[in-house]
Amino acid sequence: MAEIVLTGLAADDPVPGEYAQINFAVGELGIGNGQYYALLIGNLLSSGAGSTNTLYGPDTAVSMTSEQDAITLFGAGSELHRQVRRFLQINQTTPLYAIAVAEGDSATAATGTITITGPATSAGTLRIFIADEFCDVGFVTGDSATTVAAAAVTQINAKDHWPVTASNASGVITITTKQKGLRANFVRYFAKIIPFSGSGVGVTPTTSTLVTGGTVSDDISAVLTTIVARRFYYIAPAAQDQTQLVALFGQINTQALPLNNIRQRMVAASVDTLANTITIVDALNGARAEMVWLQNSDMPPCEMAAHNAAVYALEESPFPPKLNFNFYGDGQNDQWRIKAPLSGTAPTRSQIKAALNAGVTPIGVRTSGRTYLVKRITTRYKNGSVVDYRIRDAHKVTVCDRYADDLQAKQAAQLRGSLLADDPKKNEPIVSGGSTNKVVTPRVVKALVDRLTDDYAEDAMLQNAADIKKGTQVQRSGVNSNRVNVSIPLQPIDVLDQIANEINQVA
Template identity: 25%
Template sequence: MSEIQFNSIPVNLNVPGQYAEFDPSRANTGAVTVPQRTLLIGQQLAGATAVAGQPRRVFSPDEVGALCGRGSQIHHMAKRLLAADALTPAYILPLADKAAGTKSSRTLTVTGPSTAAGTVVLYVGERRYAVGVSSGMSAIAVAAAIIAAVNADADRYLDAAVDGADAFKVVLSARHKGIDAGNVRVTLNRYDGETLPLGVGVAIGALTAGTGDPDLTDAIAALGDQWYTTWVLGGTDGANLALVKAELADRFGPLRQLDAYAYAGINLDAAAAITLATGQNSPWLSLVDCADVLTPTWATAAHVAGCDTAEPDPGRPRQTLPLTGVVATAEALGRRTFAQRNQLIEGGVSTLKVDADGTVRIERLTTTYRTNTYGVTDKAYFDTETLHLLANLRYTLRSRFALKYPRHKLGADGSTGPNVMTPAIARAEIVSLYIDTWMEQGWVEGGEALTQFIAELVVERDGTDPNRLNSRLPPDLINQLRVSASQIQFIR
């Protein structure tokens, strides 16, 4: 029997000629990594042309602004995502406001008149509004100037309007209904040299929270089995987080195998943040602590996701990556302490760190998973890199067999003939995969770990289904250099 088995050239070919076919089974020699796609889930403005609840690929923030409304939540999410990673395919899942929802708001109370010329520097999120004030300007006139400056910004986070009862008051209201979309920080004088004009006061009132986030049930159903590897959530209400966690768990399972991971931003006190993370306990969800940044939580989370997807190595820690464009709060307002950040990480909250020059960086990205089904502490899925590594191990394993052995027969060890797979052949292929791809890429450990992998690897035909090949793989995942501890024993 011939050793060459053709796929397309028939054996009973009688017409003279020269025939050649191509066989791509040996073409893929490098690592086949998970095909990345990022999905932004956020609210669009009324009158937007994008179809709510339907995913759509986008290529620029301006395109998202045109589709979903400039200054919309999802527009700003796209700005931050694409600033960090413009190469990974990006998709939006725009949401309409919930009809029964309400908008958040807060009031600025202006006092005056000014006794000297100057500038009111107002920050809404990280967006800066420098409002010129002349000497003798009344509180009502200053309030009107603030309103004009904010509303002139097409990409503003909030709308500004005069209070119906008091013209010296400015009402800042969300552009969306719901809880998270309008939770935007408002502050004055972020940088040195920014001070209120003499005689002018601006009191920032407490936030009146909005209500009613959009329901994600239909939007998630519309995704079908399309693979989106990284999700960014515009909201963190309990009902929608439960829907997302259930969907991601199902996608992670052995039948769908659509590994995906979600990021969401939060701005809570440390205890409340840990409580929220504890209640999620999901290997597929990161809650990013945004307490030290002016940029809204959902925009910051999008930037973090972009930094994550822009890193080609699934096992390399994302720590120290800068969030360029995300603006930190003023140091004078106080920032998370070392002890707080340490406890946040332990409690399942991802942390950011602010440099002395104000640069915001990723400190540690962690999942919210901390206990197993029995409530016992479980660090199996502590860090996001673990999930990324597992996704790539599974994908390369599946790809190796799908590309090299797509139409093979299955026999017991010792079986011969063309296109025959046996447990021994499969075992050798898996060991080869461990060495030439997983170790080569730095996804798993070598040395004793390789010896252990070979010793504990099990490949066998199923006991009841002779057409099924079963295997159990014990890879030792590469770890991340998080802490370097040294003891210096000096002599004098």
């Protein structure tokens, strides 16, 4: 039997411990005891009392356990405040942490204008949409454009959690993003008059419009240094540019190696075109990264990432965790809160198919206006230049990580401090260390592994348990006599994607 080798674990490495390496999509082409914390990464405002590159959460020196804490630390309406707000609206179970990345040097805010005309000839309402929320401003006969605009500015600025501030000049409302940088350009806005005509008041734009003028990307490198030694299983970055996402994902992959033993996942989001989203996904192409996509969504992508991370963490917190997220939001999922784009756009079936075949997790839109998660997948869809969908389903990562966490915990609890011997040959006595020393052999280790495999199969997380156990190899290392090597051909259960019915009328 060939020696089982783990990356980075040299034959002459004497440090005791239980090590695990998960190899996704191996073979021919064709919740456990760990801690599953969540981490949000985004910008803060100067009005916040917190610092950049500093971790905040339930057990940090300065704690963060509520939305009010996020407001105090990061500033009302900051990127991080809004990410925390989205997460906590859905999930107050998962321990949540946040860390601020500094805005880019010389970054600029984005702006947009809403132009009011008047005067009002009858009473009515001006409705202003910012992101996926709105406020109503009433007006009466005789109100000038400036009067209506001034009232609207007061309403907008009273929404402390909104990502913009507003000012008025002769009926022209200028909205300015609180946060600076390229990501500020993803804030959408527009307005309309109710009733639609006859009030004498007009407004533009009346269709969903992006603010413009935000410049300069930020740099996540200092944040990565801060979090490198901590495990945050669900990491939701605000970053939208390929450079930052690839840097974060690279660290996640490195930390998952056996000697680091920190298995994590990234949940990012995009509201850009599918083509631009696929470009970023191509650069990631990994099992530990996910990219949620809904083009023209009024929810900024940083908040969409936080929203989905909250959903996943909440649904995977029980044991066994939820594995099939197909059509999530279609049923009675009160925690699903993504609205259909106010522009009226929706991904077509061909776009959804293309997204799923290119490592993008699409959000669909029903004709009723309800949105839903079509299918949760990883960004890993290629092996080099060859299409390879063996680890497309994101639940397979969940199962493998939980299994690895449980296996290491059980090995530590039951086998640490033991002595190691070969399996006894036929008719040889079993080696016993008496009451003082426990002696472990490869056969004992395999029995522990097989029991865990059976447990996961009983919980409908694994399939073909007999084949897994038959293929599990446990060997005493031939190059390091103090080591037992284990190789497990894990087979996570499949999710039901399709039912194909053929109905033939024959009478």
